Amino acid sequence: MLRALMLVLSLALMGPALAHSDSKWTKGPQGGHIVDAGGGKQHWELVASGNELTLYVLDANEKPMPDANAGSVKGLVLLGGKTYNVKFRPAGGNVWRASGEFSAAKGMKVVITTDNVGGQSFQARLAPLN
DSSP: OHHHHHHHHHHHHHHHHTTTSTTSOOBOTTSSEEEEETTTTEEEEEEEETTEEEEEEEETTSSBOTTTTSSEEEEEEEETTEEEEEEEEEOSTTEEEEEOSOOOOTTOEEEEEEESBTTBOOEEEEOTTO
């Protein structure tokens, strides 16, 4: 009985930890995939359209991060068995944009790596069109 209770409690506590993980696709305010980055220190939303990617960097409360345009962001697009490297450029405020030789499609995955964005560096995998 104690084992069953411990299992139920551990599963209940895991729910919030997985709220924005890749295992559960969560739609962000811009319509893209939103995930926790750095254990919830930042939230990222990735929107894909055509050959363009737009990354929104949010704080722990999902508000635009004011100092998000410092540092660098790179991405690895995985689509149709091919890999495309993209470099994001600051687009003002908390927004970064990139484009590449791909056409966004359902099932694509993008691994985002930031270096000193908002004073921190993280990596996460997003699926903007699921």
